[in-house]
Amino acid sequence: MNWQSLLYGVGGTIVGLGVALGLTNPKPEAYIDFAMVQGNEYLKTEACTAKLPLIGDSLKDECIQAVDTEAAQTRIRQALIDNTQRQNYILFSLYKSELSVEDLLPIPSSMVPVYYVESVGALTLFKVYNAGEQ
DSSP, rough: OOOOHHHHHHHHHHHHHHHHHHTTTOOOHHHHHHHHHHHHHHHHIITTTTTTTTBBTTTTHHHHHHSSSHEEEHHHHHHHHHTTEEEEEESEEEEEEEEEGGGGSOOOOGGGGGGEEEEEETEEEEEEEEEEOO
């Protein structure tokens, strides 16, 4: 095998991988579905269990029940759509979403933090690489 054939083979493989990554770069709608699952879990385990000033965690059970309602699911989806930024790099995409309990419940924004999640999407999959509160 000569060097030219090897270079063509390697080049073809790299181009093929690039095309495969580009074709399987997940769309924003798929990210919203992924974020709904991740966001619901995060809200139930982190946001709903946070101790609020003067209230403590006395509303924890009500918060968890509220997250599961159809109305809350609709609000969560819309909040994710409104508060998600996508950076599309053709081969993969970076997503950053912000969500506050204020988006779901009539709680003043000064009483609750804003939660964020940063994810990468490639090959029709998503991976969270950073999450927390601002």
